[in-house]
Amino acid sequence: MTTKEDIIIALATPAGVGAISVIRISGPDCFSSVDKLFKGKQRIIDSASHTIHYGYICDSRGNYIDDVLVSVFKEPNSYTGEDSVEVSTHGNPLIAQKIIEEFLRLGSIRLAEPGEFTKRAFLNNKIDLSQAEAVADIIHARSEASLRGARNQLDGLLSQRVNKLRDSLINATSLIELELDFAEEDIEFVxxxxxxxxxxxxxxxxxxxxxxxxxxxxxxxxxxxxxVGKPNVGKSSILNYFLKEARSIVSDIPGTTRDIIREEISIGGILFRLFDTAGFRESNNPIEEEGIKRSREVLRNADIILFIEDAQQESARDLLEELLNISSGDKIVRVLNKIDLGEKKYYDGDVLVSAKTGQGMDKLSKLLVQKAIGTDYYTEKTAIVTNLRHYTCLRNARASLLNARESVLNKVSGEFISIDLRNASISLGEIIGEVTTDDILNNIFMKFCIGK
Structure with missing residues (x-):
């Protein structure tokens, strides 16, 4: 499947002031369109692919807008699979906007839609659909692990495994359907x-x-x-230790934290969103009471709950019981804080720490990673399913295969077995875009930024 469409243009770099701005243009006959505004030693249409040319972009009256570098990419050896150019200008947004406006005035070029460059790369068989989705994941990755996972997907690790499974299914389906063609001869091909x-x-x-x-x-x-914990057990101190800065106010006065404080950190390459909640206690203060109400909502949505207690105080079993009513026990990690003040007096936690001295905090960090991903981890080159759409397609394929298996065991006609195997193949094909619809494509690419 290939596509030949009109010429599109968009700013490929983030809006705002920077060292350079890059304007991307792609589509048939884009070279001659660029030559209408570009003034250099050589015309772009006569230039070799993967070359860079210095010159000026002028407006329709011949006035210089900016000196630029124009990179040339000829089909099919470009990101989109079409003739493409990238115009690098000085990083003033006024310059980039002016250049884009002048190209639009030519009438042969229009603004690109969100994700349209990557969509064309998919339609022109440069990448499959799972790789196209990985492009967006790479752009939005916020941790080392998410970046590595997206990179693996873009490199085709998931696609390779899905293609192998799909080829095996197609081969089995072909043999069954071949048997149907020779049903009268009673020939068994598999x-x-x-x-x-x-x-x-x-x-x-x-x-x-x-x-x-x-x-x-x-x-x-x-x-x-x-x-989470009772007031003044050191929740804010633990948050500050993780962040290496005084993000939360620390005080001996109970009830200092009145609202949810949300911060992000990376531990072992994994992104953790930490929510410092208001201390749980009875209060007549409407502001503190609202903070406690919001804390309960955070607990319902938490993947991990650090139940923090003071080593010098009795265990807050009433709060623990309340937590168990809100969330499952396997999400709760019991943290005993303030062990620097002396020997613990009352009980053992899952991990003993001092947010003041840092004692035990490395162990807590490792425990968080283990709690998040379990004991098994993936290698640098492992296919990982990170996308709900892919997960759903795999589940659908599995269900069809179970139906096919049941039909084989019950000696059902090969026609029904073939249908289930084909449905499984279709579900796998949806992952890589071998089988898709406009609705699926539009839903995927509309989430991309313009210019990608």
Whole structure:
């Protein structure tokens, strides 16, 4: 599937002041359009691919707008698979806007839609759909792990595994349908045992991909961590220690934190969103009471709850019971703080720390990572399912394969087995864009930024 459309233009670099601005132009006959405004030693249309040319962009009256560098990319060796140019200007937004306006005045060029350059790359078979989605994930990655996961997907690690499974399904389906063509001759092209073995092998492979989704969500989206405890147990001190700055006010006065304080940190390459909540206690102060109400909402949405207690005080079992009513116990990590003040007096926690001296904080960090991703981690080159759409497609493929397996065991006609195998193949094809609809494409690419 290829596409030949009109010429599009957009700013490819972030809006605002910077060293340079890059304007991307792509589409058939874009070289001659650029030559109408570009003044250099050589015309762009006569230039070789992957060359850079210095010159000036002028307005329709011949007045210089800015001196520029024009990079030339000839089809099919470009990002979009079409003839493309990138115009590098000085990083003044007024200059970039003026140049774009002059190109639009030519009438042969229009503004690009969100994600349209990447959409054309997909339609022109430069990348598959899962790789196109990885482009957006790379742009928006906020941690080392999410960047590495998106990079692996862009490199085609997921696509390779999906293609292998799909090819195996297509081969099995072809043999079954070939048998149907020779039904009167009673010729068997694939034995029942071999077909069941093939289906089971594909299900096992799909299951192994589905199992990566829990880690994949963490890698892509990060982890919500709520810091909760009675007033003055050191929640804000622990937050400040993680951030290496005094983000929360620390005081001996109970109830200092009245609202939710949200900060982000990276631990072991994983993004953690820390929520410092208001201390839980009875209060007649309407502001503090509202803070406690918001804290309960944070707890309901938390992936991990750090239940913080003071080593020198009795265990807040009433608060622990309340937490267990709000969230599941496996999300709760019991943290015993202030161990620098002396031996603990009352009980053991999951981890003992001193936010003041840093003692035990490395252990707490490691525990957070382990809690987020479990004991198994992925290597540098592992296919990870991070996308809900991909996860849903894999689940649908698995369901179709289970139906096919049941039909084989019950000696149902090959026509029904073939339909289920084809449905499984279609579900896998949706991941990489072999089978798709305009609605799916529009929903994916409308989330991209303009210029990508």
């Amino acid at each position: 034995k029942t045992e071999e077909l069941l073995k093939k289906i089971d092998e594909i299900i096992i492979e799909i299951d192994s991909l589905l199992e990566t989704y829990n880690i994949g969500k963490v890698i892509r989206d990060g982890v919500n961590v709520a810091l």
